[in-house]
Amino acid sequence: MSKPLTLTSRLFIVVGVALILSGVLADVVGAKEEAVKKALIEVGDRPGVAITVFAISSSGRASITLEGADRIYYMTLRGDPMLALRQLSTINITLENQAIKHDFRVGIAYGHAVLNTNPLLLTTLPLLANIIPVNMSGTPGGKETIEARIKGGEGLLVIATPSDTRITYTIEYKVEGYKRIGLTTTIMIGTALIVLGSLQAVKREALTR
């Protein structure tokens, strides 16, 4: 009659199988190191838009490229920029058509909102907070890129006034400081553990015969 496996053999085998399974799953659905998101905002007759990137669990470099903007302001801040924007309702800046999405595989929340307010109020924003105006390098409505490094829990907020009735933007986000071992290595370690666990069981069986 065969002897039951020892606790050590069982643990080796279970850890080996778990490593292979989770390694394969991590490869299929696991974290990514970069993401690119594009969107078009229909501004209509509203005076501005806000575009945000919020690093929920990762740290990385975010860049937002806008097309169709007349003036651009930006800032990095602690916390979710979209939540901070909602506080601006107290100074009569309200948010419309909010579109917020999450990409957990790069650890960010991103999106945009159309700002409904007095156009003059947007130009005074740099006086109200640590908002930096961008020196427009090209023609109004041309491509402009804003880049910032954000840590976990920080966000990048960009406010733009449109040159026309629509603004397109592209968010590129590169995760920094994250790495995991490759699938091949995981499978090799997992297989080695299963073999070790099985060998222990075979050796025990031979010794007890």
Place this chain on the structure above:
Amino acid sequence: MPSKTSPVVKVYRLVMIDSSDSLRPPGFDLMILLIATLGAVLASIQPIVEAHVAVRIILDPTLFATAIFLALRSSAGITSLVQSGVINTYMSYPLSRLGVAVGLFLSRVLIPAASLLLVPLIVAGVILWPTISRGLDNYALMYVAYLIQALLYGSMFTVIAVVSRSPGTASVASIAVYFTYNVLSLIFSVLGSSMGVSLLVDIGDAMGFNYMVYRSLLGEHVLLWQLAMVPILTTILIASILTYFTRRFEPV
């Protein structure tokens, strides 16, 4: 002729024998496979860059599974030993009652809890090694914090088991006590916040030792008594189990 084997060796033998029941396959193996795989997947879905954050993501759901396992296999398991009469065989072994109590606590609470919490961390630690290796000390510290929290639950369940001596009562009462403890912690925090009583919030937070250690690793201000509360409660409960088992426990 009296046996010359040291009591420590005897406790070790008892632990080995009893572990073959408390950790018996396939239930334990299946559980450990699932929590290890899913814990590692949870930690690798998002690009986590801090070791202690990874531990929290992996061990929060695992601690729940560990508590349920301890309620069923440890608490109800000890009472089954009483009802089946196996405890009499254990106690006929030339070992003091204290030795038997220590052996049962190790095989029914400490070893299962330590294994269930450690295996998912090993699997995730291998996959996320380049990230985890930068904070191995925090990884280990968070593991110990979760283990102490699990030992608190296991000790509560063992007290229920040795007092009730009925498998049905022990398992149901253990799960009820676990539920009550966690909901009380939440109620203290919510009531304390809404009534503006910071002491209630502090007590509610301190009931989760793993949470307090996590907060201190994040650099948040944590009071010393908040860090000490769960370890002291656990020590008192373990001392109560050993005292009760040694002086008042009736194995029939």
